[in-house]
Amino acid sequence: MNLDLESIINSVGRRGTRTRAEYTTAPAQRLKQWWVAERMAPHLLEYQLDLLNEVITNCRSLRDYIEETSLTLLDEAAVESLGEETLRDVKIKLLLVETELERAKFVARAYKRTRMAKIDLLPYYYLQQQESQSGIMSKDEWVYCHHRTELEASSYYKGFLNAFPTELQGLTDEDGHISMIETPDMDKPVVVRVNTDIGTLKIGSEEVELVKNGVYLLRFSAVSDYLEFVDIL
Amino acid sequence: MSLDASQFEAFSASELAFLAEDELITILPRQNLSRMDFKGWVQPALRALRRSEVPLWLAVILKRQDRCTIIYPNWLDATYLKTVLEAEGRDSASFAALPYMWQELSDTILAEAAEDCQGSVAEIMRTLQELKELRLNKLRQGVLVNNDSHLRMDGIGSAELNLVKPILSKTMRTLQTVKDAQEVETV
Numbered sequence: 001m002n003l004d005l006e007s008i009i010n011s012v013g014r015r016g017t018r019t020r021a022e023y024t025t026a027p028a029q030r031l032k033q034w035w036v037a038e039r040m041a042p043h044l045l046e047y048q049l050d051l052l053n054e055v056i057t058n059c060r061s062l063r064d065y066i067e068e069t070s071l072t073l074l075d076e077a078a079v080e081s082l083g084e085e086t087l088r089d090v091k092i093k094l095l096l097v098e099t100e101l102e103r104a105k106f107v108a109r110a111y112k113r114t115r116m117a118k119i120d121l122l123p124y125y126y127l128q129q130q131e132s133q134s135g136i137m138s139k140d141e142w143v144y145c146h147h148r149t150e151l152e153a154s155s156y157y158k159g160f161l162n163a164f165p166t167e168l169q170g171l172t173d174e175d176g177h178i179s180m181i182e183t184p185d186m187d188k189p190v191v192v193r194v195n196t197d198i199g200t201l202k203i204g205s206e207e208v209e210l211v212k213n214g215v216y217l218l219r220f221s222a223v224s225d226y227l228e229f230v231d232i233l
Numbered sequence: 234m235s236l237d238a239s240q241f242e243a244f245s246a247s248e249l250a251f252l253a254e255d256e257l258i259t260i261l262p263r264q265n266l267s268r269m270d271f272k273g274w275v276q277p278a279l280r281a282l283r284r285s286e287v288p289l290w291l292a293v294i295l296k297r298q299d300r301c302t303i304i305y306p307n308w309l310d311a312t313y314l315k316t317v318l319e320a321e322g323r324d325s326a327s328f329a330a331l332p333y334m335w336q337e338l339s340d341t342i343l344a345e346a347a348e349d350c351q352g353s354v355a356e357i358m359r360t361l362q363e364l365k366e367l368r369l370n371k372l373r374q375g376v377l378v379n380n381d382s383h384l385r386m387d388g389i390g391s392a393e394l395n396l397v398k399p400i401l402s403k404t405m406r407t408l409q410t411v412k413d414a415q416e417v418e419t420v
Binding site for chain 2: 019020022023024025026027028029032036039040054055057058061062089092093095096097099100103104106113114117118185187188189190191203204205206208213214215216217218219222233
């Protein structure tokens with residue numbers, strides 16, 4: 001009975017909330033939110049360089065821990081000195097750390113892959129954006145985007161563009177009414193959960209009140225200035 | 234290498250299961266396990282028979298090693314789910330309150346820790362299944378995108394949302410185009 005009471009007190013006490021706050025704000029968890037948002041948003045979001053670096057640094061430390069521990073486990077003398085119970089704890093911790101490492105690696109990779117896929121969809125647009133608004137792509141993303149468009153252009157040129165008159169060979173012409181550069185559809189509807197009362201926004205022809213904890217399907221452009229107040233689902 | 238177009242519309246079931254594994258859950262450890270530094274966050278020491286909150290993936294590993302009991306969340310209970318089911322039946326316009334990832338969480342918990350259930354697993358599963366069908370039906374019949382600016386969908390679960398997101402999004406986008414064309418015409 002005593003134990004039970006104690007565990008109830010513990011479960012509502014500071015200990016629980018501390019885990020919650022610490023886990024949900026860990027770098028890998030925050031990067032996960034950016035991955036989810038990146039998947040649903042129609043254009044590239046601000047590159048999370050610092051956050052990604054933090055996750056990678058943490059992954060390296062976890063990898064070092066795994067290497068060290070695995071080496072210890074290979075050393076028979078060391079294993080014997082540990083005792084059975086400690087050995088079991090060491091092994092399960094190793095398993096937990098390995099799992100955490102794989103999860104963080106998955107998130108980091110998924111984040112990068114999503115961004116690359118988005119660059120693949122509209123490479124000329126992002127190249128143009130990078131000039132006016134540096135920071136939308138990371139350096140390696142820019143190099144990738146640049147090479148990609150060059151390769152594509154030279155392949156098209158060799159394939160068929162060289163048969164065209166010179167003035168029709170461009171791939172990024174903006175003369176006349178229609179630009180050749182495809183742009184993202186900023187009005188793509190997305191689903192968001194509002195995390196702070198935002199108030200009333202004019203969306204299309206209507207005024208919509210965005211209330212805390214409300215879940216809404218609405219066009220991305222309506223909330224693109226409020227990304228810190230909403231979670232994209 | 235790259236993603237295909239459908240992946241920009243919704244998340245797959247396995248991705249949702251991955252996301253749900255980060256939800257926190259209460260366990261009753263059977264053995265002590267000292268504090269663990271995962272670099273980005275710290276798991277405080279686990280003490281035998283003292284409830285602790287841990288991410289679901291961690292709970293599942295400990296459970297498989299027989300090192301903890303999983304405490305079922307309050308909502309994962311046959312009696313509670315039945316009241317939800319009733320409320321769900323009464324109100325055809327909205328969804329009754331369940332955690333956002335209720336389907337993924339209950340799938341994992343029931344699969345990994347059926348023996349830790351205080352009530353009847355079969356009854357919980359049956360009620361969950363009924364809830365799932367009822368809510369899906371509601372989605373099929375009830376959600377009308379009749380508005381080009383927004384659609385409120387409080388209480389929807391992640392599995393349900395990702396099922397209907399592609400079609401809802403496309404419908405709303407079409408409505409926007411029609412509306413824009415009308416406005417151009419009236420000007």
